Amino acid sequence: MTELRSGRESALAELVRRYQQDVFRFCRHYLKEVEAAKDLAQETFLRVYTSRERFDAARRFKPWILCIARNLCLNELKRKKTVSMETLEQYASSARDGSGGLAHYSADGPDEVLMVRERREALRQAIEELNVESRELVVLRFFERMSAKEIADVVGSTEGAIRTRLHRLLGSMRGRYAPRRGEL
DSSP: OOOHTOOTTTHHHHHHHHHHHHHHHHHHHOOOOOOHHHHHHHHHHHHHTTHHHHHHOOOOOHHHHHHHHHHHHHHHHHHHHOOOOOOOHHGGGGGTTTTTOOOOTTTTOOOHHHHHHHHHHHHHHHHHSSHHHHHHIIIIIIIIIOOOOHHHHTOOOOOOHHHHHHHHHHHHHHHHHHTTTTTT
């Protein structure tokens, strides 16, 4: 961003190369539609370029760009009057092999594969049952692997509030799904 701010426009191409998949995946969580996510990811980078002078070099770039993407997605959802996020199964498509199935270790037998499939489905269902805000926190923390501080920057909250919300959310999920743990 420092190079982009100083006028080196090839720096934008480098930022796109580094962050385009993260931004696209993030937008897909909100919009579900691939084409809409592509459009908003592109719009996000246009906003990065036009807002380059306002970027605070003391901040980390990824939370800043995801905050821009989030705001664009929320505006789009308001415009469409639908609020939905991608299912875990769709999100996990990036971990699929060429045939569309999830990659497994060669040592996995049919029973291990079935158990993994059942666990994945149980997790997908658990995440789908969350409200939109909770699902967003889970996606940012565990799929985007962002810290509480970075999540706070994205959603416009404090690090302490995010830690508290995540702690309560995970405790609630543990309590709710602990009885099923023996099944899986």
